[in-house]
Amino acid sequence: MVKEIERKLPVVHVCTIVPISLTVGANRIVPAIAIPHPLGDPTKTPEEEKAIRRHLVEKALKALQTAVTEQTVFTD
Amino acid sequence: MAYRIVHYINQFYAGIGGEEKADVGPEVREGVVGPGAALKAAFGADAEIVATVVCGDTYFASNMDKAGAEVLEMIKKYKPDGFIAGPAFNAGRYGTACGGMCEVVSKQLGIPVVSGMYPENPGVDLYKKSAWIIETGDSAASMRKAAPVMAKFLLKLLRGEEIGSPADEGYIERGLRKNVFYDKLASDRCVDMFVAKLKGVPFETEYKMPVFDRVPPQPPIKDMKNAVIALVTSGGICPKGNPDHIESSSASKYCEYDITGVNDLTSVTFCTAHGGYDATYADADADRVLPVDVMRDMEKEGVFKKLYNKFYATVGNGTSVANARRFGAEIAAKLADAGVNGVILTST
Incomplete structure (x- = not known):
């Protein structure tokens, strides 16, 4: 899906298993937290969890504003 | 032994x-x-x-x-x-x-x-x-x-x-090449293959080229403050009860859901249809898969202009590549027509 979307629009893939995203061919990748809760962490308080999610979304938006020429994983 | x-x-x-x-x-x-x-x-x-x-x-x-x-x-x-x-x-x-x-x-x-x-x-x-x-x-x-x-x-x-x-x-091709001796000269074999191709008869190449299925990256979003951002997920997020019956594995469809006025996904309103991961955490708070709450906050703060009022979801669990490709192409066309500037796609 990510590749077909990339044909029309810039897209960032926020996902947990980065090697699969790289194999599939996503160009902008933001590593997520865990498979059942990629943008959350139920072991934290709701406030901490939302802060984690905010941080990931900020990274995703930064990735969308970054020019890339090849597959790029956006870490901290 | x-x-x-x-x-x-x-x-x-x-x-x-x-x-x-x-x-x-x-x-x-x-x-x-x-x-x-x-x-x-x-x-x-x-x-x-x-x-x-x-x-x-x-x-x-x-x-x-x-x-x-x-x-x-x-x-x-x-x-x-x-x-x-x-x-x-x-x-x-x-x-x-x-x-x-x-x-x-x-x-x-x-x-x-x-x-x-x-x-x-x-x-x-x-x-x-x-x-x-x-x-x-x-x-x-x-x-x-x-x-x-x-x-x-x-x-x-x-x-x-x-x-x-x-x-x-019976193994899956590994991209290994092996030298083999033939009685027939390469030129003869080459002409045989060409003739077969002209006749429309099946033939097998001796030197398969690798297939690189890559899409060049789109240029970045220049003006985020005026951008419309859409959310898409393969994590199966849908309204509570999965009204459209998205399959828990081998999904045959994706669905479009309106989130106009929705500021937070809760256990009362949304859940996951995905059968390939433990649904406990997504059912309790679907923002953990589709970050609508944070996107709304950032929209209000003016980080970007607008969160697109529809999101697209399917279940990425044993989904065939052909279906995933079709879903992606259709979703992309709809988003581009709607004036969306960029997409966040989340996967579990």
Whole structure:
């Protein structure tokens, strides 16, 4: 899906298993937290969890504003 | 003397449990467990499964290096002559774990390794260069057919017998090239192929070119403050009760949901249709998969102009590549027509 979307629009893939995203061919990748809760962490308080999610979304938006020429994983 | 084999399987085939147990760490059991019985039957007296290592799929996929090292230590103790993993059919995390273990064992112990997967399993593209992967069907229904092929092929490797072509042996092409002598000159063979092509008759190339299926990156968003951003997910987020019946695996469709006025996804309003991960956390708070709450906050703060008022969701669990491609193309066309400038796609 990510590749077909990339044909029309810039897209960032926020996902947990980065090697699969790289194999599939996503160009902008933001590593997520865990498979059942990629943008959350139920072991934290709701406030901490939302802060984690905010941080990931900020990274995703930064990735969308970054020019890339090849597959790029956006870490901290 | 029989060859000593160690078998790798996941928590499901070991009878520990389904997705709710997918985060269990590795353990080792003496002898045959679950699908090992079918392999044992095929090995006969030639090889013996001395131990079975079991690991949860989520545990492995989330800590690949650590889990690989832990499982390797368990395997080493049994001094195996060969290693067999799966078959994983079309289970993505399981295939990734099987392929990852084959790679580690092959590199560290230098023994023959075999797995079995459906060609669309993501583990195939990740590991076909490191391991022999026997082609299987997409579900455990093909176990009876797959197990003997895997077992016989491993015996062949153990005995150092010559390995034939993918079509002859049943493994998935690894991109290996092999020099072969023909009686017929290359020029003759080339003309034969050309004539066959003109006639529309099937022929087989001797020098397959790799297929690079890549899409060039789009230019970045220049003016985020005026951008419309859309959310898309393969994590199966949908209104509570899954009104459109998105399938929990092998999804045949994606759905479009209006989130006008929705500032937060709650356990009362949204859930996941996904059957390939433990749904507890997404059902309790779907923002953990589709971050609507945070996107609304940022929209209000003016970080970007607008969160597009519809999101698109499907279940990425054994979904065929053909369907995923179609979903992606249709979603992209709709988003582009709606004036969306960029997309965040989340996957579990």
